[in-house]
């Protein structure tokens with residue numbers, strides 16, 4: 001890995017220059033942060049699971065016509081993606097009340113929303129990713145109106161698909177976060193899905209018990225976070241080569257030994 005030029009290190013991923021121009025390698029770390037990195041920790045095997053879960057979801061989304069930066073998974077912790085210019089907006093899609101929505105508006109956690117709610121946050125760690133209105137996006141030129149139409153239409157289609165996919169394996173899709181990027185072709189650009197979709201950026205509850213199977217286990221010190229990520233991967237039928245926890249743990253051990 002040290003051979004490659006590092007472009008950026010984020011909280012959960014490292015980006016390296018890809019083998020061809022216009023490509024990037026996304027490396028998934030086990031590091032976990034919450035509350036704008038005030039809380040830091042690691043979730044053993046998380047990087048391996050998120051790499052695989054995100055590959056799975058992006059591949060299925062491409063099959064239903066959602067364009068994305070995903071090219072292919074390279075190994076346990078890395079995937080090759082197209083280089084994009086990230087739109088500085090976090091798109092939050094909500095089906096049930098949880099997290100900041102419950103705090104901001106006093107709505108009880110778990111309340112089913114009358115319809116899917118899309119929120120936008122301005123991607124700026126120093127400001128703590130503040131909630132913004134579409135008017136701010138237009139006013140400050142963070143995305144054009146046409147781009148916002150593409151983004152919101154894709155977000156709704158992604159939600160419909162994912163709610164069905166998770167519903168089929170006994171998981172309630174409470175909310176999730178998406179990021180989009182601009183793929184340039186000469187002077188023109190189009191919006192494609194970027195970043196990752198994994199239990200780091202989704203709220204996933206067991207349909208029967210409402211048990212949390214996502215990063216809220218870490219955020220709220222509930223324990224069992226590695227097991228929750230493994231359970232999501234297991235229900236999605238990933239890691240056919242072996243037991244999820246063994247595969248992810250083995251890789252984490254290998255990483256610690258620096259191999």
Ligand code: TMP
Pocket residue numbers: 092098099100101129175176177200201202203
């Ligand atoms: P929130 O309720 O804290 O606003 O989060 C909504 C969803 O977005 C939740 O599934 C977690 C995800 N999310 C991220 O992926 N990154 C973030 O920085 C934040 C604040 C939320």
